[in-house]
Amino acid sequence: MAHSSPPTLHDVAREAGVSIATASRALNGSARNVRSENASRVRAAAAKLGYEPHLSAQAIAKGSTRTVALVIRDVADPYFSSIAAGVTQAAEAAQLIVTMAVADGSPERELEIVRTLRGQRPRVIIVAGSRIEGTGTRDSLTEELAEYRTAGGRVVMISQRDLPFSTVTVDNHGGAERLARALLDAGYRRFAVFHAPAEIRTSRDRHAGFLSAVRAAGAPEPVAIETGFTRAGGHDAARRLVERGFDDVEAVFAVNDVMAIGAMTAFRDAGVVPGRDIGVAGFDDIGSAVDVVPALTSVAVPLREAGLTAMRLALSDEDSASVCLPADVVLRESTPPRPPA
Amino acid sequence: MAHSSPPTLHDVAREAGVSIATASRALNGSARNVRSENASRVRAAAAKLGYEPHLSAQAIAKGSTRTVALVIRDVADPYFSSIAAGVTQAAEAAQLIVTMAVADGSPERELEIVRTLRGQRPRVIIVAGSRIEGTGTRDSLTEELAEYRTAGGRVVMISQRDLPFSTVTVDNHGGAERLARALLDAGYRRFAVFHAPAEIRTSRDRHAGFLSAVRAAGAPEPVAIETGFTRAGGHDAARRLVERGFDDVEAVFAVNDVMAIGAMTAFRDAGVVPGRDIGVAGFDDIGSAVDVVPALTSVAVPLREAGLTAMRLALSDEDSASVCLPADVVLRESTPPRPPA
């Protein structure tokens, strides 16, 4: 009894007293050409035996799978897990199976993943994650994905604008611009920006958008502090800003929320009260932005939507469409209006 | 050029001028019996053609896959995404592919997923998520998984104690007990508990653990408020507590952190300052517990570790082992020591 192998179509056919071909047609056949009596016998046999079609066998017989492969940087990061949620939701609606691989922020790993992913012969490959640029893997990645597409696969990039594939991006530049304008309107003029190294495209775009609006308004050039793209990075940047002194800074823009939240904690630990002694704004509008005190001003990014859109693009006909999702400013207590000096 | 199909082993063999069998051996052969010159020619041909072995074909030829299937309630929930992170990390270390399905809190969906999952013939099925109990699907689920195991599959449950499979759980009862004792030691005696409906096992265990320690100490019976297992649930419960009046409550225990955080926000909105007017404690110790103000007292649960452990169990020989991960109390500012009355 132990280790009996799963029932095959063969077993079902025998149990139902029909040929294996008929059983196949009754269970997963495209054509409706099976006598209903036989069909129900087959179904009954399948149910009795607990038969489930071997997906790999189907894949190889049909020449195509029902798999979508998702590459993300880190599942535990709310940014990516929200995207993943959108992707799986859309995939399951389309009866597709999602396989997931984690790149851990390493472009080499990402490349390696995409390579082995092709072995799965997925219908779709979705690569999410503000890829680190500049490292030589970029061209290899493109090439690998291009070959995959030539072989009939669909590829969609999320938040990675300039590769020759369908892309869904977020309006990072515009969102940051609008944020800056909103802060200027609220009376802030002197800023610090906590940003990640320039290889991280998302950070660069947000930084650039913010700067362009500040400059356009003729406000002083913001203080730029480079740090990690993480909570710890924001925490550290805030500490450095406090040490340096921040008489010339009325508000801080951290290029993402987790950085902003880390910064708030660091400020508070240093006796600087966010929202009173210094304004703080982030980007992404993650769930906890409203639970932090003071509630964090941010730019809402429709992450789950990005995942859904990616699947929509993948399933559509267009071979290289691009969608840019809006990013909306949400002002909260961390940047209260500032009385004109 | 468009839509050329991916190269097969056949193509590689032809390109290298050897038989398909030799090519197979050179690329993925178990035995080392290929002349090195031929081997390198095959590898060169494979590289030139961009060949990747068709995993489905391998699966059907070898009779087994390198897939682990993960069923979780919600990817976007930090609780589950942390578990998923652990699972994928361990899986990738073992060269296994992770496929993910989302059950959305519905036992029916969970059952359906497990059923179709068997079609993948995964090596391992991991089901994570405090399953809702009482609904009739429980036995069907068990049966389905048992059949799968009979067919040679491995199954591991995460935080689902009483099914006849390998299980990794968290010491919810003990952790809640220790939390209660810590709060009692800090001078709190009158509590409210925000808990989810009893079908949610995790909530029930934590609630029970808390109660048992409170009772053992001879403190008054806590006020129990039933609500959703989510941030919104906690928010709502806090509002109801405030409306009802809370003269008889010195501290609130919410059975998870997101509930506790939602509750803190609701308290604050009602003019009740958490940590001063009322103590608040949660469970899980999610990342944002330290970024909230006041920092949240909680019970640390090693979620990622749970995922790692699940994979370890799956890959081990033992057929039905159980591991219970410790849960440690972390006291923070949301429950400051209370001067003896």
Place this chain on the structure above:
DNA sequence: TTGTAGGCGTTATCAG
């Protein structure tokens, strides 16, 4: 060390 041949579980083609 190599090649030939058979098989893995399905689907698809093509006669009956």
Place this chain on the structure above:
DNA sequence: CTGATAACGCCTACAA
């Protein structure tokens, strides 16, 4: 409508 039979891409005795 049904049943042989040939694929699908790969692995693995078995024989050379």
